[in-house]
Amino acid sequence: MSPPSAFFSDDLLTEFLSLLPVKSLLRFKCVSHSWKSLISDPNFVKFHLKKSKSHNPQFTLITYHVKHIKGESPYGSDDESEEDHSIIPYSISSFLDNPSFTLFADHHYLWNEK
Known part of the structure; x- marks a missing residue:
């Protein structure tokens, strides 16, 4: 019997990753191909920048x-x-x-x- 795989929706993963500092995001590009694609996506970069400005008091x-x-x-x-x-x-x-x-x-x- 194989262990259950962890699954996060793309929206939840995007929201979670958008809260992290850039240094951590660069490290997390090594987690999987899908994480690397998401973190490297220009739309995610814009979203992260916008969110970090508003949530970085x-x-x-x-x-x-x-x-x-x-x-x-x-x-x-x-x-x-x-x-x-x-x-x-x-x-x-x-x-x-x-x-x-x-x-x-x-x-x-x-x-x-x-």
Whole structure:
């Protein structure tokens, strides 16, 4: 008995592939001849470009880091703190293409959609 074959309709496959970054699509051209034909089709390329522009929101990654300085202060407090932050424009497709950055537990990260 042979295992059941997985089948996706062309419309469903087109919709699914249109959500992926270009780098992944180029890799997926090796899956099968039909996927290669679909991904290489000029109509799919136009559809993917149109969809990626509308579904690729820009985000701002804001990082906050507070440094605590221990010691005596002439102003009455023994501890001082210094706040540092960075604002980084970031697209979700950039994150998907390079998901290797790490969120550390001792820092706070806030994503805001522009």
